[in-house]
Amino acid sequence: MFKRQLSMIGVLSVLLTSPAFAEAIEQIPQTKKDKSGSVVAKIRRLSEIDIPATNIKDWLSQSSTPNAQSPVQVTGVRVNRTETGIEVILETKEGEKLKPISRNEQNTLITDITNSQLALPNAKDFRSDNPVAGITAVTVTQVDSNSIRVTVTGEAGAPKVELFDSDEGLIFGLTPVVSAAQQSPTQNPTLPREGAQENQPEKPSANTDEPIELVVTGEQDGYRVPEASTATRTDTPLRDIPQSIQVIPQQVIRDQGITRITDATRNVSGTTLASGYGNLIGDVRVRGFYSGILRDGFSTGALNFFIDGGNIEQVEVVKGPASVLYGALEPGGIVNxxxxxxxxxxxxxxxxxxxxxxxxxxxxxxxxxxxxxxxxxxxxxxxxxxxxxxxxxxxxxxxxxxxxxxxxxxxxxxxxxxxxxxxxxxxxxxxxxxxxxxxxxxxxxxxxxxxxxxxxxxxxxxxxxxxxxxxxxxxxxxxxxxxxxxxxxxxxxxxxxxxxxxxxxxxxxxxxxxxxxxxxxxxxxxxxxxxxxxxxxxxxxxxxxxxxxxxxxxxxxxxxxxxxxxxxxxxxxxxxxxxxxxxxxxxxxxxxxxxxxxxxxxxxxxxxxxxxxxxxxxxxxxxxxxxxxxxxxxxxxxxxxxxxxxxxxxxxxxxxxxxxxxxxxxxxxxxxxxxxxxxxxxxxxxxxxxxxxxxxxxxxxxxxxxxxxxxxxxxxxxxxxxxxxxxxxxxxxxxxxxxxxxxxxxxxxxxxxxxxxxxxxxxxxxxxxxxxxxxxxxxxxxxxxxxxxxxxxxxxxxxxxxxxxxxxxxxxxxxxxxxxxxxxxxxxxxxxxxxxxxxxxxxxxxxxxxxxxxxxxxxxxxx
Structure with a gap:
């Protein structure tokens, strides 16, 4: 079974990295705005996209086509406050060549820009914490030799984004998802980090008639959850935690039609259901031991084994001993x-x-x-x-x-x-x-x-x-x-x-x-x-x-x-x-x-x-x-x-x-x-x-x-x-x-x-x-x-x-x-x-x- 999965992943990775696929993606939604917000181009439907390759053989034959364009050099990054939030400016003389592809993951907007390089004068990357109420962090990093990633994390949700082209470069207009009381531009001043510049007074950006291409893949409410607080009691990306943590999000619960919430743990390796008191399926074994049961990080202390899933957003399974944060527990793990x-x-x-x-x-x-x-x-x-x-x-x-x-x-x-x-x-x-x-x-x-x-x-x-x-x-x-x-x-x-x-x-x-x-x-x-x-x-x-x-x-x-x-x-x-x-x-x-x-x-x-x-x-x-x-x-x-x-x-x-x-x-x-x-x-x-x-x-x-x-x-x-x-x-x-x-x-x-x-x-x-x-x-x-x-x-x-x-x-x-x-x-x-x-x-x-x-x-x- 795993060999078939790996073979499928190998083929898909070739497809996704081919120039034909990139060219098709670039054609999906096209918008054009000036700084006044006027829309001058419509978003095309997927049915209107011309995809040159129609079978696997064609995809594979196109994947070897070299990319002859030189990477666009981004020489500076600046964050300015605006009336509605902030704008992040990627300074470059070739802003019209940048092609952003964006997606939302939980409270984070992630934008990848291919064929680009970050060339800051005094730092490797850029970071700004709490630039405005409702946005906790802005980072610009070099993902690989030819790709830049802009990451903007919001408090209550992924910020809304609009793109503008100007003589200064590519501008991200970002509006945080916050209450009206939190949108004061005088609160939460920016603290520069390595690679950051002090906030400058907002400069008017020159308008252009050249189109900006933005691909938004939609809300990532799928099966992957990048963060969970159970393992560290802090909001830490799972990739930064030296422990196995698996999260079953609401989308999986809905798609599988789960009516007994502990059934969600069937999706996690090393777990088995131990039908609890009265076959109410309230116990979970992890790595051969009974698991600890938490509710929002608190020990349930319940006498019975029945857990109603009426208000459960997701199920987090932390494997291995958890006594370091949660006290007396069996060593298999915990279910939160x-x-x-x-x-x-x-x-x-x-x-x-x-x-x-x-x-x-x-x-x-x-x-x-x-x-x-x-x-x-x-x-x-x-x-x-x-x-x-x-x-x-x-x-x-x-x-x-x-x-x-x-x-x-x-x-x-x-x-x-x-x-x-x-x-x-x-x-x-x-x-x-x-x-x-x-x-x-x-x-x-x-x-x-x-x-x-x-x-x-x-x-x-x-x-x-x-x-x-x-x-x-x-x-x-x-x-x-x-x-x-x-x-x-x-x-x-x-x-x-x-x-x-x-x-x-x-x-x-x-x-x-x-x-x-x-x-x-x-x-x-x-x-x-x-x-x-x-x-x-x-x-x-x-x-x-x-x-x-x-x-x-x-x-x-x-x-x-x-x-x-x-x-x-x-x-x-x-x-x-x-x-x-x-x-x-x-x-x-x-x-x-x-x-x-x-x-x-x-x-x-x-x-x-x-x-x-x-x-x-x-x-x-x-x-x-x-x-x-x-x-x-x-x-x-x-x-x-x-x-x-x-x-x-x-x-x-x-x-x-x-x-x-x-x-x-x-x-x-x-x-x-x-x-x-x-x-x-x-x-x-x-x-x-x-x-x-x-x-x-x-x-x-x-x-x-x-x-x-x-x-x-x-x-x-x-x-x-x-x-x-x-x-x-x-x-x-x-x-x-x-x-x-x-x-x-x-x-x-x-x-x-x-x-x-x-x-x-x-x-x-x-x-x-x-x-x-x-x-x-x-x-x-x-x-x-x-x-x-x-x-x-x-x-x-x-x-x-x-x-x-x-x-x-x-x-x-x-x-x-x-x-x-x-x-x-x-x-x-x-x-x-x-x-x-x-x-x-x-x-x-x-x-x-x-x-x-x-x-x-x-x-x-x-x-």
């Missing part, structure tokens, strides 16, 4: 669910989804300013789901409401208040025992009772303050409170007799429970230099407290249960009720420095010290208490031999408390893990496609294992290892053609234990897996807006349980989609598991049959 934020531009959307097994869901997404000065912004996401299931007795009723308010006190300070309400009444699916006999029963069989259930009510409040003291020092502080109430009744499968069909000792448990979770994070971020070396220093403090209490009920069923001839409603024999409570308090302080040693050499170093207190009890006797502390370091380095390539290596550690004692009463030391990782990150097709190839080695030690002298206690001598190679690709190959793909090899096994044999594989950790999803949307003509998509998700065989292992067979799930978008409307059909493959997912104790062939249709409208 990033929520939707208010926008200044009004946006209103609604969609309705109907699917197999009585699936019905409606959602609205509203955002925009609430005040005339645009200082007060809002966003509101509401969804309601009523659904059945391919599993017996499972019906769901889910209401989710998430309003957000942001107030901009000034250019330097804003405050965001976010609230989430979840009310979920869920049917319960306890799954099946990890025994081979259960692989032969129909997938609809539910060994639970028809009246099993789980009800969840959540209130989540988040308050975030951002303040910039000056251009080099900023503060970010956030507080989260989560209140949970739940109630459940759950049937336990029991044990399977030797006849392979009779369950004995079926039991039940449940009862009401509640929890309160608090989290406070404060980060101080400073940018400064020590000589020629640039630093971005992060100092942070985090405090978390989680309280959980359960009023338990339980008992057993009379008689036995035949899995091939089930009879429900057997009499119940109750046990005495119980009560359990636990409290975990974590305090952590961390320090991180991102050091730019050279423009192409970056160092990341940091450490965190955690103090963890844990107590548990039954509300009557004295509670059991534990106290742990741990230091978690990380260091990594990134070298970029050329701009599109990043080579990196890193070392990191993590820890998790064991909260148990030895036979002598001594507390077990925390489990600790160490990872070594090396990798290469590449940006292909003019940064439209990103690729990450990594190799890692994780060793986790101090794992509790049975004490050979007293099997009622444990000693911390166990050890496991996880080693592997991962490849992730995401982005846009050609306009309208998007792809996200992954592949991995993993060897996760027990390396030391007093009970388990060495070499036994870790549960739910396949030795290999891969995924591929690609879509194409017609860009022009009568079929414009028609999209098709297809993908495959391959998971290798894996162990379902570690004590008496059952190997679950490998599977390939095939999905497809078709959609049509016109004006503000979009209609889509998603087909999942087209070939009706029977496959299973598992956690450490149970297996869960997954959905057969399903179809869902969605109608969306923006207004």
């Amino acid at each position: 669910y990033v929520t939707k934020k208010p926008l200044r531009t009004p946006y209103y959307a609604a969609d309705v989804t109907v699917g197999s097994y009585d699936f019905y869901k409606g959602a609205i997404d509203l955002t925009g300013p609430l005040s005339q000065d645009e200082r007060l912004l809002y966003r509101l996401n509401v969804s309601y789901e009523n659904s059945g299931s391919y599993r017996d007795f499972v019906d769901n009723d889910i209401l989710f409401i998430a309003p957000v308010l942001t107030y901009q006190f000034s250019d330097a300070t804003n405050l965001t208040f976010a609230y989430e309400y979840l009310n979920a009444k869920l049917g319960f699916d306890r799954g099946l025992r990890p025994v081979s006999a259960f692989l032969n029963v129909p997938i609809n069989l539910n060994i639970a009772e028809p009246d099993d259930f789980q009800n969840i009510e959540e209130h989540r409040v988040n308050l975030t303050l951002n303040h910039r003291f000056n251009q080099h020092l900023s503060l970010r502080s956030g507080f989260t409170y989560l209140s949970e109430k739940g109630d459940s009744f759950v049937t336990q499968p029991g044990e399977l007799d030797a006849d392979g069909r009779t369950l004995t000792d079926r039991g039940y448990f449940g009862g009401p429970g509640f929890g309160d979770n608090y989290a406070l994070q404060t980060d101080l971020i400073s940018d400064f230099k020590t000589g020629a070396i640039a630093h971005q220093l992060l100092l942070g403090l985090e405090w978390r407290k989680r309280y959980q209490a359960d009023q338990g009920i339980g008992g057993v069923y009379e008689g036995t249960f035949d899995i091939f001839n089930p009879v429900y409603g057997l009499p119940r024999i109750p046990d005495p009720d119980s009560f359990f409570e636990q409290t975990t308090t974590t305090t952590g302080i961390y320090l991180q420095d991102q050091v730019t040693l050279l423009p192409n050499l970056k160092l990341l170093a940091g450490g965190r010290y955690d103090f963890v207190e844990y107590s548990s009890g039954d509300g009557q006797s004295a509670p059991t208490e534990f106290y742990d502390s741990a230091f978690s370091p990380r260091v990594g380095i990134v070298y970029q031999p050329i701009e599109p390539i990043s080579l990196y290596a890193s070392y990191s550690r993590s820890f998790t408390p064991n909260n148990s004692r030895t036979a002598s009463g001594e507390p077990l030391e925390p489990s600790r893990a160490t990872q070594f990782e090396v990798g290469v990150k590449a940006e292909l097709f003019d940064q439209r496609l990103s690729a990450t190839l990594v190799a890692y080695d994780i060793t986790k030690t101090n794992i509790p294992t049975t004490d050979p002298d007293n099997d009622e206690f444990s000693i911390a001598v166990g050890e496991v290892k996880s080693r592997g190679i991962e490849l992730d690709i995401a982005g846009e190959i050609l306009p309208g053609w998007k792809v996200i793909a992954s592949g991995y090899l993993n060897d996760g096994f027990v390396s030391k234990d007093n009970n388990l044999p060495e070499g036994r594989r870790l549960t739910n950790a396949p030795t290999h897996g891969a995924s591929l999803w690609t879509t194409y949307e017609v860009q022009t003509g009568d079929w414009k807006g028609l999209g098709i998509g297809a993908g495959m998700f391959f998971v290798g065989d894996r162990t379902a349980n570690i004590d008496d292992p059952l190997t679950l067979p490998s599977y390939v799930r095939t999905d497809a989609s078709i959609s049509y978008k016109r004006d503000k409307w979009r209609a889509a059909l998603n087909f999942k598991n087209i070939f009706n493959v029977k496959y299973y997912e598992s956690n450490d104790y149970l297996t869960f049959p997954q959905a057969p062939f399903t179809v869902q249709g969605t109608i969306s409208v923006e207004f």
Whole structure:
């Protein structure tokens, strides 16, 4: 599969670099403006473009044609303020020969100018920070020997751009996407950097009748995301971080018709879904270990495993130990669910989804300013789901409401208040025992009772303050409170007799429970230099407290249960009720420095010290208490031999408390893990496609294992290892053609234990897996807006349980989609598991049959 992909990429790279392709691109949109803004030429349609080559043979024959033009010399760069923003002037006597090609990526406008060279008198490149409110940076760099790149980053969105030709050179007229209060030309003065000139009074630019060509590829809301804050708590390009980070953006979620948000992680190498409590698919394994779950960088602290995706903008998967910033976590990685934020531009959307097994869901997404000065912004996401299931007795009723308010006190300070309400009444699916006999029963069989259930009510409040003291020092502080109430009744499968069909000792448990979770994070971020070396220093403090209490009920069923001839409603024999409570308090302080040693050499170093207190009890006797502390370091380095390539290596550690004692009463030391990782990150097709190839080695030690002298206690001598190679690709190959793909090899096994044999594989950790999803949307003509998509998700065989292992067979799930978008409307059909493959997912104790062939249709409208 990978050979075919590489062959395709090789052919496409030849096509994209051929002069015929460049000539065709140059003809796409042509505009001509003078400084007054008058349009004197129209934009041509794609159907009007004359493309000389019509087949691969012609393209390849033209690719060898030499370019005889000499590069245009840009001898200076100047930034001037204007009434609407700024203008960036590329000073040259041959401005009419410059041919810009622009695109937007998130908040950044990127313009590449071929056949040009930057020849500044005193510097290699140009940079200006905060030239005007709403624009945070302007850079002009030499991409290669014959190309210049102009990058303009906005605060709230990519700036709007108009091009002008003049005797001075090529002029970019830039208007920031900001509120009216932020557009004062006296705020945020320009600070020159190396290669920058002091702002000069605005000069009138001479008009010309020569046309300026500008190609705009459109908003890059595709599959590639260039930045994510989870790995460093700062807005750092992924290519500059010595760690594997994969982001699943909203476009992938929409195109794949994802209704359970954790399904998004199927697109990431090294991950497997571990069907959580009740087959609600809330757990994700990364590199063979359970992942930490974050919400906007905060630990969720949730009691249940259900995560509603009604307001999720993107899913970020950070691989490897993350204790350096987030405290006690397993070493595989973390999954951060990033929520939707208010926008200044009004946006209103609604969609309705109907699917197999009585699936019905409606959602609205509203955002925009609430005040005339645009200082007060809002966003509101509401969804309601009523659904059945391919599993017996499972019906769901889910209401989710998430309003957000942001107030901009000034250019330097804003405050965001976010609230989430979840009310979920869920049917319960306890799954099946990890025994081979259960692989032969129909997938609809539910060994639970028809009246099993789980009800969840959540209130989540988040308050975030951002303040910039000056251009080099900023503060970010956030507080989260989560209140949970739940109630459940759950049937336990029991044990399977030797006849392979009779369950004995079926039991039940449940009862009401509640929890309160608090989290406070404060980060101080400073940018400064020590000589020629640039630093971005992060100092942070985090405090978390989680309280959980359960009023338990339980008992057993009379008689036995035949899995091939089930009879429900057997009499119940109750046990005495119980009560359990636990409290975990974590305090952590961390320090991180991102050091730019050279423009192409970056160092990341940091450490965190955690103090963890844990107590548990039954509300009557004295509670059991534990106290742990741990230091978690990380260091990594990134070298970029050329701009599109990043080579990196890193070392990191993590820890998790064991909260148990030895036979002598001594507390077990925390489990600790160490990872070594090396990798290469590449940006292909003019940064439209990103690729990450990594190799890692994780060793986790101090794992509790049975004490050979007293099997009622444990000693911390166990050890496991996880080693592997991962490849992730995401982005846009050609306009309208998007792809996200992954592949991995993993060897996760027990390396030391007093009970388990060495070499036994870790549960739910396949030795290999891969995924591929690609879509194409017609860009022009009568079929414009028609999209098709297809993908495959391959998971290798894996162990379902570690004590008496059952190997679950490998599977390939095939999905497809078709959609049509016109004006503000979009209609889509998603087909999942087209070939009706029977496959299973598992956690450490149970297996869960997954959905057969399903179809869902969605109608969306923006207004």
